[in-house]
Amino acid sequence: MVIDDRGLFPEADAAEFAQFGELLRQAFGTPIASISQMHGNSCRLALPEGSNVKYLVMMEDISQGERVLAFTVNGSIAGKCVGHKRIIALPPDTQEVILEITQAKAEPVMRCIAVY
Numbered sequence: 001m002v003i004d005d006r007g008l009f010p011e012a013d014a015a016e017f018a019q020f021g022e023l024l025r026q027a028f029g030t031p032i033a034s035i036s037q038m039h040g041n042s043c044r045l046a047l048p049e050g051s052n053v054k055y056l057v058m059m060e061d062i063s064q065g066e067r068v069l070a071f072t073v074n075g076s077i078a079g080k081c082v083g084h085k086r087i088i089a090l091p092p093d094t095q096e097v098i099l100e101i102t103q104a105k106a107e108p109v110m111r112c113i114a115v116y
Contacts, residue, residue, distance in 0.1 A: 027054065027116060033097075034114035037061075041108060045097040045115055055116045056088045056097055061109040068110075070103035082110070090115070 001013050009017065032053055033045045047053060060068055060082040068082045074097065077088060090097070097115055101108045 028057070031057075031114035031116055034112065036112060038099075038110035038113055039107065041101040041104070043099050043110075043113060045099075045113065047094070047096055047115060051095075051115075052092070053090050053094045053097075053115050054092075056090055056099075057112070057114045057116065058082050058086045058088075058099070058110060059084065059112040061111040064109050065105070067104045067106050067108050068101055069105060070101075072100045072102055074098050075100075 001009065004010060008014070032051050033047050035043060035045065056073060060066060062084055066081065066083050069080065071079050071082065073079070073088060073090075074094070077090075079086065079088065094115075097113075099113060
């Protein structure tokens, strides 16, 4: 990709970026379920009946340091850290989301957990 002499992306590239932006808005525009803060080691998000979920987005409050060292989602998806933001693909038949922080440096402080 090359910037043109006007300092702009070529029109073909700009159109691709616009399409990509639309895909992101469709996937992550409005959460199906969310909580704005989580203190402690676990939380459960019940999903509305018939929800077609695809992603879990977790955000740790890193102003207090990255504390999460390991976690599980629904007992079957494992991860090692969250940090600023972690996006996890969920199985299509997901009916609820149970997040368990299994190892942390200190009490985990999550600033957002959302399902899309």
